[in-house]
Amino acid sequence: xITRMSSLFLRTLRExxxxxxxxxxxxxxxxxxxxxxxxxxxxWLPLGLRVLRRIEDIVRDEMNGIxxxxxxxxxLLPREPYxxxxxxxxxxxxxxxxxxxxxxxxxxxxxxEELFALTAKSExxxxxxxxxxxxxxxxxxxxxxRPRAGILRGREFLMKDSYSFDLSDEGLERxxxxxxxxxxxxxxxxxxxxxxxxxxxxxxxxxASEEFLAxxxxxxxxYVRSTESGFAANVEAVxxxxxxxxxxxxxxxxxxxxTPDTPTIETLVAFLNDSSLNTKADLGRTFTAADTLKNVLxxxxxxxxxxxxxxxxxxPGDREVDQKRLEASLEPAEVAMLEEADFxxxxxxxxxxxxxxxxxxxxxRYLVDPRVVTGTAWVTGADKVDHHVVDLVCGRDFxxxxxxxxxxxxxxxxxxxxxxxxxxxxxIEIGHVFQLGRKYADAFELDALDENSKLVRITMGSYGVGxxxxxxxxxxxxxxxxxxxxxxxxxxxxxxxxxxxKSDEQIAAAEKIADELDSAGVRVLLDDRKASPGVKFAxxxxxxxxxxLVVGRGLANGVVEVKDRRSGEREEIAVDGVVGHxxxxxxx
RNA sequence: CGGGGUGUGGCGCAGCUUGGUAGCGCACUCGCUUUGGGAGCGAGGGGCCGCAGGUUCAAAUCCUGUCACCCCGACCA
Numbered sequence: 001x002i003t004r005m006s007s008l009f010l011r012t013l014r015e016x017x018x019x020x021x022x023x024x025x026x027x028x029x030x031x032x033x034x035x036x037x038x039x040x041x042x043x044w045l046p047l048g049l050r051v052l053r054r055i056e057d058i059v060r061d062e063m064n065g066i067x068x069x070x071x072x073x074x075x076l077l078p079r080e081p082y083x084x085x086x087x088x089x090x091x092x093x094x095x096x097x098x099x100x101x102x103x104x105x106x107x108x109x110x111x112x113e114e115l116f117a118l119t120a121k122s123e124x125x126x127x128x129x130x131x132x133x134x135x136x137x138x139x140x141x142x143x144x145x146r147p148r149a150g151i152l153r154g155r156e157f158l159m160k161d162s163y164s165f166d167l168s169d170e171g172l173e174r175x176x177x178x179x180x181x182x183x184x185x186x187x188x189x190x191x192x193x194x195x196x197x198x199x200x201x202x203x204x205x206x207x208a209s210e211e212f213l214a215x216x217x218x219x220x221x222x223y224v225r226s227t228e229s230g231f232a233a234n235v236e237a238v239x240x241x242x243x244x245x246x247x248x249x250x251x252x253x254x255x256x257x258x259t260p261d262t263p264t265i266e267t268l269v270a271f272l273n274d275s276s277l278n279t280k281a282d283l284g285r286t287f288t289a290a291d292t293l294k295n296v297l298x299x300x301x302x303x304x305x306x307x308x309x310x311x312x313x314x315x316p317g318d319r320e321v322d323q324k325r326l327e328a329s330l331e332p333a334e335v336a337m338l339e340e341a342d343f344x345x346x347x348x349x350x351x352x353x354x355x356x357x358x359x360x361x362x363x364x365r366y367l368v369d370p371r372v373v374t375g376t377a378w379v380t381g382a383d384k385v386d387h388h389v390v391d392l393v394c395g396r397d398f399x400x401x402x403x404x405x406x407x408x409x410x411x412x413x414x415x416x417x418x419x420x421x422x423x424x425x426x427x428i429e430i431g432h433v434f435q436l437g438r439k440y441a442d443a444f445e446l447d448a449l450d451e452n453s454k455l456v457r458i459t460m461g462s463y464g465v466g467x468x469x470x471x472x473x474x475x476x477x478x479x480x481x482x483x484x485x486x487x488x489x490x491x492x493x494x495x496x497x498x499x500x501x502k503s504d505e506q507i508a509a510a511e512k513i514a515d516e517l518d519s520a521g522v523r524v525l526l527d528d529r530k531a532s533p534g535v536k537f538a539x540x541x542x543x544x545x546x547x548x549l550v551v552g553r554g555l556a557n558g559v560v561e562v563k564d565r566r567s568g569e570r571e572e573i574a575v576d577g578v579v580g581h582x583x584x585x586x587x588x
Numbered sequence: 589c590g591g592g593g594u595g596u597g598g599c600g601c602a603g604c605u606u607g608g609u610a611g612c613g614c615a616c617u618c619g620c621u622u623u624g625g626g627a628g629c630g631a632g633g634g635g636c637c638g639c640a641g642g643u644u645c646a647a648a649u650c651c652u653g654u655c656a657c658c659c660c661g662a663c664c665a
Contacts, residue, residue, distance in 0.1 A: 014614060014626070015600050019658050039657070094664055111665095145589085145663055153665095211665090221665090429665065464665090500624055534625035541625095552624060561624095 002518050003493065005527040005539075009046050012539050022218040024475035025150030027484050031542045033471075040147025040155030047543065048471065050492035052158065055190065055470050056137055058489065059160045062186045066178040068133040068162055073115045075139050079105035081114035085443045096141045096155075108141035113462060116163040117440040120458065124165070127450045130458070131171050133178075135162030137467060149218065151472045152428065158468035163436075164461040167448060172435050172459045176208060179463040183212055183431045190470065191487035193477060194430065197223045198237040209434035213427030214473045221427050224409055228420025236328040238409045239370075239416045246375025248396035259388045263352025265289050265317040268388060272379065292317030293368075293378035293392070295354040296406075297338045300330055308336070310346070312359045314380075314400065315369035319407040326406040350383050356398035358383035367404035368394075428473050429466065436460040484544030485566050493525040494586040496545040500533040500552030509575060510551040513560070516579045522586050541565065547585060549578065 010032040019036070020026040028034045033048030044052055060070065082088040088095070088107070096108040109115070116134055124130065140159045147155050164175030180196075187194050192214050199211040211234060213221055225232040262268040272287040294317040299308035311330075313321065327335055343349050348358045359366045372378070374395030382389045392398060413422045438459050440446070447455040466473075471490075478485045486492070495517060499510040507528070514526045525545060527536045533552070540548045550561040559572040562581065573581050 011598085011615080013599060018594090018600065021659070092664085142664075144665095146659095146661095148659085432665075466665095502623060530623095532623055532625085532627060534623090534627080536626090537624075538626050550624080 002514050002524050002526050005525065005529050005536075008525075012542055020150060022149045022152065022476065023479055024152065024218075024472040027475055027479055027542070028150060028472065031484055031544065033484075034151060036150075038155075040144055040153070042151050042154060047492045051471050051474075051486065051490050052468060054490045054492075055467055055474075056158075056160075058189050059137065059186055059465055059467060062182045062189075063133075063135050063160065063162060065185075066133065066182045068135045070136060071119070071134055072136045072138060073109065073112050073119075075109050075141065077107050077109050077112075077115065079107060081118055081444075082107060085114055085440060087114070094142045094144065096143050109138070110140055110142045111159075111161060111462075111464070112136070112138070113163065113436070113440050113460075114444075117444050117446050117460065120163075120165050121444050121446045125448060127167055127448050127456065130448055131164065131166045131175060133162055133164045133175060135160060135463075149472070151468055152218075152476075153220070154468070157466065160465040160467050162463045164463070165446075165458050166460075167450070167456050167458065169459060172437075172461055173208075176433060176435055176461050179433050179461065180210065183433065183463075183465065186465065187212060187214075187430065189489050190474060191478070191489065192430070192470075192474065195223065195225060195232040195425075195427065197427075198233040199432070199434070209432070211429050212431035212433075214430045214477065215425065216428050216473065216476045217426055218476060219426035219428040221429055222424055223427055224411075224413075224422040224424055226415035226417065226420040227423055229415060229417050231415050231417045231419070233416070235322065235409050236325050238325075238405070238422070240405060240407070240409075241414055241416055241418065242370040242373050242403075243376075245373045245395070248375050248393050251375070251377050251393045251396070252391045254389050254392045254397050256382045256384075256387055256389050258386055260386045262386070262388065265292055265294055268292060268379070269317070272390075287379060289318035290316050291379055293356075293372065293380035294319075295356070295359065295381060296321055297342075297349060297354065298326075298335055299338060299342065300333045300335050302333045310338075310342075310364045311335075312354070312364050312366045313368070313404055313406050314356065314366065314372055315407045316371055317379075319369070319410075321406050322408040325409070326404075329405045348383065350381065350385055353381035353383060353385055353387060355381035355383045355389060356392070356400070360398065366398075366400050367402050367406075368400040369407045370403045370405070371407075372400065372403070428469070428476070430470055430473055431463075431465045433463045434461065436462045479544070482538070483542030486544045486546060488546050488586070488588065491544070491546050492523075493545045494523045495547045495549055495582055496525045496527060496540045496543065497549045497551065498527045498533075498536045498540055500536065500550050501555075502530070506551050506555055509555055509560075513549070513551065513575070513578060517582060520579060520583045522583055547582065549582065 012032050013030045016026045017029045020029060032045055034042045034044055037043050079088055091110060095110055098106050100106060137158065137160045139156055141156055144153060144155050147153055166172045166175055194212050194214045197211050197213055199209045213223055223232055223234050224238060259268060259271050262271045269287055269289050293314050296313045298311045298313060300311050301308045343351055348362050356366060372394050377391045377393045379388055379390050380392050411423050415422055438457050440460055441458045446458045448458060450456045474490060475484055478487060497510055497514050499506055514524045517524045544565060546565050548563040548565060554561060554572055558575050560575055560578050561570050562573050563570040
C-alpha cells in the first residue's frame, strides 16, 4: 500500500507547541507523530504508531531470539497479589488505584512482577519446566508526580518487561547475561548512543543491576564515566577508591586548639590559615577544607522498627553529603537529618564542633568516607564549643565503625577502576536489567520439585525496556534544525516521494515509481498534495523519512533526485534506474 | 510538596495597566493567479475570553474565590 499525503491523517505544525521544552517533544508534536490528551498521556497518530510498532518488533525479535515467550497480562489488576508483596502500600502515590462498582480495590499495573510470579506458580511445578523467560509488551501506569518532556516521561507508557525464572543462582546469572546481550543488540539496532552503568538495585532488592542509559543532554539521570576507560556508573553506585593506609607512627600528636566562632568548615579553614588570629598556636601550615573531617549527624530507622538510631558520617570537609548516595548506601533503612530536638536530647553533640571522640564514647555508630583511612590526619571537632583538634589520626586516635558511600561524587575524582578521572554526563534510562533473587518467589512460595523430589525455591530476574520512551529517545539523539531523522530500522517509511511540480508527466512518473517501489516491498510515502514545493520539502524533512525522492524539473532530462535526509547529500539518478537504486539502498 | 508562570477560535500569541462588548499570524473553506524551498490577491467559516461569584449602566480587562495546565526543584524508575 502506498501511503498518500493527500489522505494521510497528518497535520504538521509550523510552530513549536508552547508546552514543549526538549527537542523530541517539540518535533514529535510538530511533525504530527503524537498529540497530548492529558498530563502525561499522549495519543499516537499514524506516523508515530508506525515508529512505535517498528521498535516493538525489534524488541520482540530479540526477545524471541533468547527464547523468551510473549504473554500478556491485563493492565487492570486486582489488589491482592500486590498486597502479598507489600507493594500495594510500598509503591505509594505512584500507584494508580481504583475501585470497581462493588468497592473492590484495583490498580493499573506499574510493573508486573507479582503476576508473572503467580503465573509461573500456577503453571509450572517441576524442575523440567525451568528455566523459563516470559515477557510482555504492555501499557504501564504510574501516577508520576510530574510527568514531563512529552512521551519521555508519561503516566502511561509502553514497556517491555520480562522475567526469568531459574532453579539456581548460576541459572539466574545466565538469564541475566542473555538479557544483557539482547539489550545490547536491541539498542545497537536502534542506532542509539548509550552506556551501561552499574546501578543500585533499589527498593526491589536483589544484587546485580545495570541500567542502559541513552546519552542525551536533556536526560534526567546523571551518571559518571571515566575519561580513559569504559567505566560508567550511576552516581549512587560509584565506589570511592580508598587511598593506601599510612603509618600512624610518624604523625604529630593530636592537639586541641581554641578556634573561636568556627562552627562551619569555611570559618574554620579561614581561622586556621589566619596566623594573626591564631594566638595560641601558629601551626605554620596551610589548611584546606579537604584537611578537615566533617561529622554529619543523621538518624536512621530500619524497616519495621519504631525507634530511630543515631548515625554519624565523617567525610572530608570539602565534600557535601549526596542525599541519594547516602540513601542508597543505607537502603532499605530510612534516613533523616537531625532536628534541634535530637541535639537537645543528646547534649554530648556540640553542634559545629562534633568530633569522633564524643561519638564513640557515647556509642554512636560512626561511619566514614572511604578516603578516611588509617594514618590520615584530620582537623575535626573537639566536642567543645569553639575548639577543634588538629592532627587527629585515624587508626590511632579514633577508629571508625566502617566506611560509607555518602559523599558527593565530583568531576575530576579518580575513576573507581583506577583509569582516568570521572566526568559527569546526562542520560535517559532506556533499559534496566536486574537480578531480583527470591523476593517475589518467597512472597508466593514459588517452588519446583527437583530431581530428588525436593522443593527448590525459584530465583527471578526482571528486565525492562521503555518501548514508547525509545521513540522519543531516538528523536532526541537523531534530529537537526529541519526536523526528525529516523534511522532506517525504525523509520515510518523507507522513502518519501515528493512530486515537486504539477505537470501530468511529473505526477505520472512519480506515481509509477511509487507503485514499483511498493511492489518491490519498499514502504513509500507519496506526497501527492497540491501544495507548493517548498511546503513539501519542509514537511518531508520534518517528518524525517531517511530517503527523499524528488520528482521534479529534472524529469525533462530523464532524472530524478535522491536526497539522503541525514547527510543532506543529493544525487541525480536516471528515472529508469531509480527503483533498483532505492531498493538496494533500503535493503542496505 | 516548595518556587515560578500561564489560561483568549485547531495551533502560536496580542489585548488587561487606563472597563465600552474581541484581534493578529498559522491552519481551514471558496475564487483567480502562482508552482524547486513553508506563494500572492480577494472573499469567508470558526471564540459563552478556564470556571463561579462580586463591583459597575457596562467586565477578556477591576475584586474575591476556585479549577486546570506548563516550567524548575523535591519525589519516583
